Amino acid sequence: MKYGIIGYSGRMGEAIEKLFSQAGHELVYQKDENGEKEIEKPELIIDFSLKEAFPETVKVIKEKEIPLVIGTTGLDEADFKQLNQLAEKVAVIQSFNFSIGINILSELVSKVDNYIDQDWDIEISETHHRFKKDKPSGTAIMLSDLIDRDIDMHSKRLGSEFGEHEVYFASTGEVLTLKHRAYSREAFTKGVLLSAEKILDLNPGLYSFKDILTN
Ligand SMILES: NC(=O)c1ccc[n+]([C@@H]2O[C@H](COP(=O)([O-])OP(=O)(O)OC[C@H]3O[C@@H](n4cnc5c(N)ncnc54)[C@H](O)[C@@H]3O)[C@@H](O)[C@H]2O)c1
């Protein structure tokens, strides 16, 4: 397929381009903070940029009217309202974490939350590379949103960590810890590739990566 990347020069953009090239796909549109370049109209756009780039992403999708796979974190309620508006005309797949492991972990978090009562403490910690600009991670926020109480989230920014998330459930007698660690950006890019190859067959709408994994 012929695809475009917004955020192509970033850590994720470079990792995505590497895997997509190995899969035989052609990068025909690229955009970052320094500008854009289009060889020909892409069939879809992949966005791994920054929250501040989101208005530009919305403009590009409105102009090109092509599907969007977006992994950029830091998006707020107003941004999701715009994603829903885009999804009236094109397919949009959005996830703060395109790893299969985190999507399995999120199922386990919901399951545990259904078993325990208010006597249990729940906390989340996340560790990422020193260059990550947002805090807490989008993944930590997504995991905390699965639990119907306010959760304290703790962030560490260390070296080149690709992404570690731990969810702690503790009573006065025991602690249950659910943990996921990415040791390569492949953990995410493989999910992006799966989503990109599926999105071309989807009707307009807003989809999560879990929707893609379970259908
Ligand atoms: N959903 C997931 O699975 C997942 C996994 C990893 C990272 N992420 C998220 O992806 C995003 C990018 O991560 P990264 O490590 O590649 O960041 P990065 O800082 O390395 O790259 C950011 C990219 O966005 C571009 N950019 C910045 N401002 C822009 C603008 N105004 N217009 C267009 N492009 C602009 C930069 O030029 C760069 O190419 C972050 O939000 C991160 O949290 C999500």
Ligand SMILES: O=C(O)C1=N[C@H](C(=O)O)CCC1
């Ligand atoms: O490297 C990053 O930045 C990551 N961001 C996502 C998040 O904020 O949850 C996913 C993990 C890696």
